[in-house]
Amino acid sequence: FRFFRWAWRATYLSAIAGLVYTGYGIYEMKNPGDQAEPDPTKKTLVILGSGWGAVSLLKKLDTENYNVIVISPRNYFLFTPLLPSCTTGTIEHRSIMEPVRNFLRHKKAAVKFYEAEATKIDYAKKVVYINDESEVKGATSSTEVPFDMLVVGVGAENATFGIPGVREHSCFLKEVNDAQRIRKRIMDCCETATFKDQSPEERKRLLHMVVVGGGPTGVEFAGELQDFFENDLKTWMPEIADEFKVTLVEALPSVLPMFSKQLIDYTEQTFKEETIEIRTKTMVKNVTKDYIEAEYVGADGKKVMEKIPYGLLVWATGNAVRPVVKDLMSQIPAQADARRGLNVNEYLVVKGTENVWAVGDCAVANYAPTAQVAAQEGAFLARLFNQMAKTEEIEAELKSLSVAQETAPKDARDQIFANIKDLQKRLRRTNSMGPFEYSHQGSLAYIGSEKAVADISWLTGNIATGGTVTYFFWRSAYLSMCFSTRNRVLVLMDWIKAKTFGRDVSRE
């Protein structure tokens, strides 16, 4: 009885603490403090992008030290780990978007934001050329922005490996509009398949959902799609129940190559139970409007080219370098060997430059292109820039004290000398920042039917786990990692809504 009383008290207190925390989050969000105007006499720090790397840098950067300008074609941050859930309406896309203006308004000194795409970086001239890519164009839609310091955090684009037809016929899964397009296409395929007098072959094609790429994006999407079918579509459209099919095509011998063998086997087994077909060792070579052509090695050891008809094709084969980054690489001789992005040193400085840094998917620093890496790199740069500003301040003070010491009367000189010693000590402390070191917290992926897999670094070892408990861990981890209290509340409400009423099957 005593135990229950204590348990009740603990639950009650944690609920109150949760409410207070959420209430404070909302209050803080709605009441930003006064902001100092940007100081044009300070160094101009231009940050390209509003993704994981750039936003993590902005979060921790002391903006009073620089004249900060952010440029991105997207005026929001996107919490990509939950993007696959938006393709089926488990989560509404706005729940995982955080407007850049919201968090910039909370910085100590104001930051300028331009919604635009950087089309070219001229390293020699120290200028970024930008284009307003929005539908509404003013009299000026392209201009240039000079910089003293530049951070490139523009991420990557979708890899197609030059395979014909990919861009024209498939859906990618990187941005909000990709998820919206997929959501619409799923329903379009289902409704068109049930159109009067539709032939059986055409119904089969339309209800075949093909995912190319067995990395985490492809696997998570396939899992979400099968959930949507099992939990909702089957109920609301029983006439498609026997024909709806999800196939995952992967060129390598297994899916999720970055996970341990045990979790790969678990994922493949779970997919089998979920009736998702996995076609490993199958390389897509061509894409047409209605089918893909994929090559695999047949039982006789000969290569076979198979036509696989599809209604929806989602292309998730990883990252490629953006044109603006490729162009910058071509201007810097030290980047001649770079292929996958900007080669950076241990302080994330783009090799061959002095005043350009790169973070996230567009930088090559021997880490996987993940949000975890990008966020840690961004936070590192914020610390580095805050420290650089402090160093410059101390150096300026030292310079003026040295001048003062020469002209000061004899009795004041001792005091100035002591101050100089003190400043030199502070300077040594500030200059002691080590290089960037990535700390891997683990990998998590949702695999459908309320199961997830996790390879987690724990104390001295690794834990590889999969199943329903891991799924709850996956949910709580991602909920806590959401950008703001607003995002957290909205995501939680979406999960409750989808569980209570089912996902929305209306086609927008």
Ligand code: FAD
């Ligand atoms: P991004 O976050 O992609 O941001 C790039 C920014 O640059 C965007 O704001 C973009 O609009 C802007 N930009 C683009 N071009 C220009 C230009 N020319 N000029 C100016 N700005 C430009 N990683 C994990 O660790 N865990 C996960 O669970 C996970 N899930 C994922 C799920 C999906 C569906 C996807 C697609 C990725 C996932 N990732 C995950 C990977 C992760 O999202 C990326 O590694 C991460 O977004 C990289 O951060 P970034 O800042 O380099 O780029």
Ligand code: NAI
């Ligand atoms: P990826 O690069 O991880 O996987 C792409 C897969 O596509 C590869 O396995 C490759 O063999 C396959 N492929 C390439 N061309 C092919 C073809 N023609 N035919 C068939 N298969 C082909 O890409 P993904 O999943 O988009 O992930 C990109 C990055 O984002 C990765 O670093 C990943 O770790 C990260 N990410 C992490 C997530 C998580 O931690 N939960 C979720 C999503 C992405």
